[in-house]
Amino acid sequence: MTGSSAKTFTPPRPKGLPSWAVGYLFIAPAIIGFVAFYLYPAIRGLQISFTDWNLLSDPKFIGFQNYLEVFSDAKFWASFGVTVQYVLWNIPLQTVLSLLLAVAMDRLVSSMAIKGLLILPYLLSSVIVGMIFLWMLDPLLGILIQWLAATPIGKQTFFSSPEQAIPTIAIINIWKHMGFNALLFYAGMQSIPRTVYEAAKIDGASEWTTFWRMTLPLLRPVTVFVMVTSVIGSFQIFDMIAVTTNGGPIDSTRVVVLYIYQNAFSFFRMGYATAMSMVLFAILVFFTLLQTRILRANESDLD
Amino acid sequence: MTSTATVSSPIRRKPPIPIGRVLAFIALALIVLISVFPIWIVLKTALTSNSALFAEAGQLFPSQPTLINFQRVLGFLSQAEAQKAGGSGSSISFFAAMINSAIFTALIVFFQTFFSAMAAYAFARLKFPGRDAIFTMFLIALMIPGIVLFIPNFITIKNLGLLDSMGGMVAPFVLMSPFAVFFLRQFFLSLPRETEEAAFLDGANPFVIFWRITLPMSQGPLVTLAILTAIGSWNEFFWPFLIAKNESTFTLPVALQIFKTQTPQGSPDWTGLMAGTFVAVIPIFILLLVMGRRVVESLQFSGAK
Numbered sequence A: 001m002t003g004s005s006a007k008t009f010t011p012p013r014p015k016g017l018p019s020w021a022v023g024y025l026f027i028a029p030a031i032i033g034f035v036a037f038y039l040y041p042a043i044r045g046l047q048i049s050f051t052d053w054n055l056l057s058d059p060k061f062i063g064f065q066n067y068l069e070v071f072s073d074a075k076f077w078a079s080f081g082v083t084v085q086y087v088l089w090n091i092p093l094q095t096v097l098s099l100l101l102a103v104a105m106d107r108l109v110s111s112m113a114i115k116g117l118l119i120l121p122y123l124l125s126s127v128i129v130g131m132i133f134l135w136m137l138d139p140l141l142g143i144l145i146q147w148l149a150a151t152p153i154g155k156q157t158f159f160s161s162p163e164q165a166i167p168t169i170a171i172i173n174i175w176k177h178m179g180f181n182a183l184l185f186y187a188g189m190q191s192i193p194r195t196v197y198e199a200a201k202i203d204g205a206s207e208w209t210t211f212w213r214m215t216l217p218l219l220r221p222v223t224v225f226v227m228v229t230s231v232i233g234s235f236q237i238f239d240m241i242a243v244t245t246n247g248g249p250i251d252s253t254r255v256v257v258l259y260i261y262q263n264a265f266s267f268f269r270m271g272y273a274t275a276m277s278m279v280l281f282a283i284l285v286f287f288t289l290l291q292t293r294i295l296r297a298n299e300s301d302l303d
Numbered sequence B: 001m002t003s004t005a006t007v008s009s010p011i012r013r014k015p016p017i018p019i020g021r022v023l024a025f026i027a028l029a030l031i032v033l034i035s036v037f038p039i040w041i042v043l044k045t046a047l048t049s050n051s052a053l054f055a056e057a058g059q060l061f062p063s064q065p066t067l068i069n070f071q072r073v074l075g076f077l078s079q080a081e082a083q084k085a086g087g088s089g090s091s092i093s094f095f096a097a098m099i100n101s102a103i104f105t106a107l108i109v110f111f112q113t114f115f116s117a118m119a120a121y122a123f124a125r126l127k128f129p130g131r132d133a134i135f136t137m138f139l140i141a142l143m144i145p146g147i148v149l150f151i152p153n154f155i156t157i158k159n160l161g162l163l164d165s166m167g168g169m170v171a172p173f174v175l176m177s178p179f180a181v182f183f184l185r186q187f188f189l190s191l192p193r194e195t196e197e198a199a200f201l202d203g204a205n206p207f208v209i210f211w212r213i214t215l216p217m218s219q220g221p222l223v224t225l226a227i228l229t230a231i232g233s234w235n236e237f238f239w240p241f242l243i244a245k246n247e248s249t250f251t252l253p254v255a256l257q258i259f260k261t262q263t264p265q266g267s268p269d270w271t272g273l274m275a276g277t278f279v280a281v282i283p284i285f286i287l288l289l290v291m292g293r294r295v296v297e298s299l300q301f302s303g304a305k
Helices: A019-048 A065-072 A074-108 A112-123 A126-136 A143-149 A165-190 A194-202 A207-218 A220-235 A239-244 A256-265 A270-294 B002-008 B019-046 B068-073 B079-084 B094-125 B131-141 B146-159 B166-174 B178-190 B194-201 B206-217 B219-235 B238-243 B252-261 B270-302
Strands: none
Touching: A019 A270, A019 B094, A019 B131, A019 B146, A019 B166, A019 B178, A019 B206, A065 A270, A074 A112, A074 A165, A074 A207, A074 A220, A074 A256, A074 B019, A112 A165, A112 B019, A112 B270, A126 A143, A126 A165, A126 A239, A126 B019, A126 B219, A126 B252, A126 B270, A165 A220, A165 A239, A165 B019, A165 B270, A194 A207, A207 A220, A220 A270, A239 A256, A239 B252, A256 A270, A256 B146, A270 B146, B019 B270, B068 B270, B094 B131, B094 B166, B094 B178, B094 B206, B094 B219, B094 B252, B094 B270, B131 B178, B146 B166, B146 B238, B166 B238, B178 B219, B194 B206, B206 B219, B219 B270, B238 B252, B252 B270
16 A cells, blocks of 8 residues: 555655665664664574573573473473463453443443443553452452352352462453453444344344344454454463462463563573573464464455 | 334334343443442552451441551651551552653653654655565564563663663663554555645655654544553553562552562551552543543554554
């Protein structure tokens, strides 16, 4: 896309400066930032991943040894398993609930105030959200625990048991992201022409059929976007776990990024940590391609 | 539109009580309640005195609301007074953290938006060798996960001697963000070129055109971008957590995490922690109150990229 291609208009250059120099002047700050904090670290990270380095002594080149270790490190794959478990708890439920909420918003809500309240959780830092739920689920004083104790369900362990910790964190993150994802679905629904619905109504389709047969297929590009970004985000979960469980109990919530973080900043194994981060990157690229392929990315059935 | 529907339905009758609709309304009301409820618990806890915390744990309202927790975590009480009020002896001042968070956010929002706008303008309007290749590299950078960059960036900042400084905390963010450049370039491409051409004929140079014409015409997207960046920076945790090592540099999320772990008495100082949490939420409230519509639209837009 180059806008109006009929006329090619290049803004003129100030006296004495060649036009290419003007362009470079405009991008100079961004280029410095890009080279220093994106390009260089990406290359440097790759380089570090082939070394054994504790930050204090000089890095020692060890070839592919870190990568071989990643593949045989049971703890890494355990953390990968924990992450996948988290993603499986988080994504399907979150997507379904967001879609339902979006439908409800589409039919019932025009008020900005309601939309504002629904996205409030998304605007809060993961640290804050983690803190709030840690308090509400405090085994002794948490209000939700106290209320649960009064019901037949009884007290639950939530963060403090290996079985419940990951589902708990997943549900908290659903609480945080549901309104925002619903807003994205809702925005997508607004772009579906109302005539489509009217036609369905004339043909006597029920609301349910309309949703399944019209809304959902037409919404596919939004769904792909929401799911791909959610999965990529979920695979990188760190903040909330650092605040709530810090990997415990018994490593049941030690997700990949936390394990990488521990290797880098607690054990000072920079080479190994960067090697793992590269493997995570590769896995994410693979998942993205797979997911867009399966969900047939950008084609909406509207065309 | 209504007329088509009426005509098409064979029998005109009063619609039955729409049970589905009522249920949907109830569900929606419930979700709104669930979205807001935890924030209320934060405020309620922050307003509860430490001595009443145990007795009122299951209550929805504080019996005797007090501001003492805010006073002590913001550093308005002496150490002795704070401890008497039930402080854990933790000395973090959330007031300093709030100032740090405000500076951190303001620096990033202002400089990142401005420098990204300059680059976006060049990518949209100017011609120079390597333009498209450079832009493509920016797009690729959008996909790299944070953790991949954070470790080498940490080493860079450490080598520059910028650990534990505001400079080190904002450095990776102030000069550009690939998303901001991409977002603004798309917008600049959609702007009509006529005004710029007219200015050119009047002898204005690109810097003047950018500053006097393009930027003022782009207020909407710039505000959208600034809102998204402000929320992201205010909430940023990982990077400041790596760089900030003591109270003079802590941002609010970092201060909250450190405050939580400083628990000489075993369990966290919940009333203090919730007062600090509420302080961190206030700007978000203000943002929603003052420009709620803008925020909602910005977030919708962030999905439309």
